[in-house]
Amino acid sequence: MVKIGIASNHLIHPNPRFDTNYIDYIQIDYVDGLKRAGSLPLVLPLGDPKDAAAYIETVDGLLLSGGQGVTPALYGVEPLREVAETDVYRDQFEIALVKAAVAAGKPVLGICRGIQIINVALGGTLYQDVYKQAGAYLKHNQAPTSWEIPTHHITTTKGSWLNQLLGDRFLVNSFHHQGIHQLGNQLTKVAASDDQVVEAVESTDGNVIGVEFHPEMMIKAHPEFQKIFDYFVDRASNSHG
Template sequence: MMKKIGIASNHLIHPTERFGTNFVDYIQRDYVTGLRQAGTLPIVLPLGDPKDAEDYISGVDGLLLSGGQGVTPILYGEEPLAEVAETDIYRDQFEIALIKAAQKAGKPVLGICRGMQVINVALGGNLYQDIYQQAGATEKHNQYPTSWEIPTHHVTTTDDSWLREILGKRFAVNSFHHQGIHEPGSQLKVVAKSDDQVVEGIESSDGRIIGVEFHPEMMRATHPEFQKIFDYFAKLAQVDK
């Protein structure tokens, strides 16, 4: 039987021409495809009440957290800077509850871009609200309008890390963010950085929680090596803790 991976959905905050209300929960198809290709059964989890997180996690074997809005700074004890763009505290609070429930249940978690950032906040870390103003970033970490599947800057991984194991010491990635990890949360270590020292990968001390700042789901079709991230995560879900 295939392992079930819960994907926490994003939430359409603003009405669109097609959807006249904001009552829409969704997930980009690329995340689903990556998990399916890894031999798992993706289950999209609608935005819910944090008190229901343990029930949601009880029905899956792992949790994937996708990209999207910035994480609300007040959740890690800071007042928002002017550079902070759209946030969604309801999504933040629900995903933080999901992460804590998954950790409690010993189920693996994969965070991608925003997903890695919210993992860090959930485990007591904080973020740079703007990596250019606060961390001195010099590279282009939001490549728009360059097509999303094209790698645009390099990262270097640390020895004995999960990313070094599957993708090697140095490789190019895509990039769509202006926030980033500042101080790592409890039991988290940094396993990859860009050349301007922005955190690009994390791993928990038990190896059950992993994250990347780039978007492998967007690159995997044209750069198949990035499917290895989903394959690695699927293997974590095969191991019961």
Template sequence: MTVKIGIASNHLIHPNPRFDTNYVDYVQIGYVDGLRQSGAQPFILPLGLPDEAAAYIDAVDGLLLTGGQGVTPVVYGDEPIQQVAETDIYRDQFEIALVKAAVAAGKPILGICRGEQIINVALNGTLYQDIYVQAGVNGKHNQAPTSWEIPTQHVTTTAGSWLNTLFGERFLVNTFHHQAIHELGDNLTAVAKSDDGIVEAIESADKRIFGVQFHPEMMFETHPEFLKIFQHLIDTVNETV
């Protein structure tokens, strides 16, 4: 069986030099190639209305949620602080609906960076809007201008977790974020943290939902071991059908 994975797309919301006001939905190629090289067939899900989410989930075997803008604080009950950058509530609402539809259908979900955060919010968790202001973080969680494929920060995993099984207790990752998980959502556990205490990976009690705060789609071309994260999604699909 060829595993079909839906990738929730992002969309342009401002004019830019390449497209002007010809707005497009898009997915970075790393997510697509990561799934392809792991044996899955990727399907890009254009941003839609929340009530369309169940139909999209019905058409695929699993869901991949990608990086992008910060999550709108009002969707998890907070007012925005000054450090919040661009948000997109239309994307937030649609992806929250996708998560809930996938959970209802028993289909596996992988979240990457923002994707991990939106899973947490969809399952009634909260976020730090800015880890430097609200969590007192001293570490550097946005490695720019260092090239994105270079791992720059250690994470430590929880014994027996999915990430521990794939990579061991401690390994290097890249990092590009200023928001992160604060209070964990329903039936979610933190299974990896950075040395300054930021949640770097999650897992659900039923093992069908998992996510990472770092970006394997940026690293696997030079560090092929990070394909194992995409492969874990496919393996989980195969285990649940």
């Protein structure tokens, strides 16, 4: 069975449920999407970047999930007040995972924050706030609208992986304010919102893909988004041999 590593998030603040008994975790929707695609999900606890290659050796593909903003210093700029929470320990570990997966020729899927960390890992930069820096005008964080409801359209590039899966234009959900600015090495934009925020990418070899929206939140109400997980696991299966 194809094994997919999911990089975990971690609690770093006391909270009513766990107090200071901090945990590594991943939302179950990511696990469900990978299980439905026929893979065995393995949660990778947040660790030391030097261990990233060893973790990647144990899996056939890597999924990077949503979460905090990416630390601006990692792509060479000072933080704006709009950045909100960042977690450099998670950033550094996930960047190391991406580089190890690319070096090993294993597929990578990034979702929301995940597409952003992929871009930074491959030498790209981000808008810390798409409204202030990129002139965005659509609602890119749909809260308090329910997670599974698609709220704005994106348009895909003809012939791209996402175009082949879901068509030219469709609705997606949205929960972000950072976004891709300069694309990382070997990455191409394959979808954008109507206000030109990058909504999906793929690498030259097709092994690295990412989306700015959250398909894992929509797969129960909108089963067509399961195709993203199926496509990714299929690539990992081919890589697995």
